[in-house]
Amino acid sequence: MEKHEDLAVDIARRDLLRTTGTAMLAGLTAATIPGALPAAPQGQAPAATSKAASxxxxxxxxxxxxxxxxNMDRAFEFYTEVLGGxxxxxxxxxxxxxxxxxxxTDEDIIARERGVNPRTRGIPDLRGGTQRLDVRFVQFDNVVIELLQYRDAGQPMGRxxxxxxxxxxMSPAFPRSMxxxxxxxxxVDFNVFIRDLEAESARRGMTQVKANRVITVATEQERRSAPIESNSNRITQGKSDGWSLIYCxxxxxxxxxxxxxxxxxxxxFQEAFQARQRSLAGR
Structure with a gap:
């Protein structure tokens, strides 16, 4: 039975999500999340949940x-070979x-109401099969990332x-940005990590991989020439004392x-997580 039939698509999607959920639970180890509670044994019925429960x-x-x-192959290479998923x-x-x-469905309705070509809103024609959807799931220590590509039907998968x-x-300040x-x-030395990430990505031709700097730079050359200590922002006071970050x-x-x-x-963060686990265990 071919995948375009409704039943096959439904079953494939369900199995995909079930398999990935199992892999993610395996990644939620005590090494990455202190105080994590073990998952319920397979086959054990879930606890009864009141309709009034949150x-x-x-x-x-x-x-x-x-x-x-x-580009699926490029993204997959970055998240597995560069970042190690x-x-x-x-x-x-x-x-x-x-x-x-x-x-x-929602995007179709909006395009119809506005009288615009669905493609101008980034809506593929999966219904008619003109475009197809491919997915790959990548496991990290405590989270799974799903890569999705909507391609033309004549384009081979992953190419x-x-x-x-x-x-x-793509500004992160736009509402709905993620x-x-x-x-x-x-x-890990944060500043060295960023330096090495940019170098390895450039070696692979991924020239778009660029981290910000904490000092003001006006050109790409100035960004590349900035001192290594500007590769991360270390906060040393207030509630965020000990937090380092950079956008890339x-x-x-x-x-x-x-x-x-x-x-x-x-x-x-550890205390908040452990308090939540105690709260959940007491329900």
Whole structure:
């Protein structure tokens, strides 16, 4: 049975999410999240939930972050070979009315109401099969990232560019903008990490990978020539004491953040997590 049939798409998507959820739970270890509680044994019925219980009490945390990419192979190389993620699984060639409606109903309605060509709003034709959707899931220590590419039907999976042009306006200050934040280990030299990240990305031809600097620079040459200590912003007072961060563009032009939490701010996050676990265990 081919994937464009509704039942096949439904089953494939369900199995994809179930497999990735298992991989993410495996990544939530005590080494990365102090005080993490073990998952319930497989097959064990969930505890009864009152209708009055909060919606949050019915959640199991964040399953993954999604990123729609222009070039799947380039993005996959960056998140696995450069940043060290591990492939969970890949699937694709998704098409048909059911999956189109699942993902794009709202955008279709807006395009119809405004009388505009759906493509100008970045709406692929999955319904008719003119475009297809491919996905790859990448596991990090405590989170999964889903890479999505909407490609023309004649374009082989994982090759070439998306059916739509990339967005040009990518400022993180725009409402609805999103970013992926990576957490550096305690013993990593943040400034050296950023230097090496840019160098390795440039070696692979990923010239879009550029981190900001904490000093004012007016040109790309000044950014590259800035002293290494300007590669990260270390906060040393207030509630965020011990927090270091910098924003960076990824190979697709996506907004990334790298952070490190040491000292007081690390304890703040640990205590908040442990308090939440105690609260959940007491329900």
């Amino acid at each position: 919606l949050g009490a019915r959640l199991q945390g964040v399953q993954h972050f999604g990123l729609t990419v222009q 591990t492939e969970v699984m890949r699937d694709g060639d998704f098409q048909g009315e059911r999956i189109h409606n699942t993902l794009l 070439g560019n998306s059916f739509a042009d990339p967005r040009e306006l 970013h992926i934040c990576f957490y550096l280990r305690d013993d 563009k990824g190979p697709e032009g996506e907004q990334l953040e790298f952070v490190q939490a040491l000292g007081p701010v690390k304890r703040t």
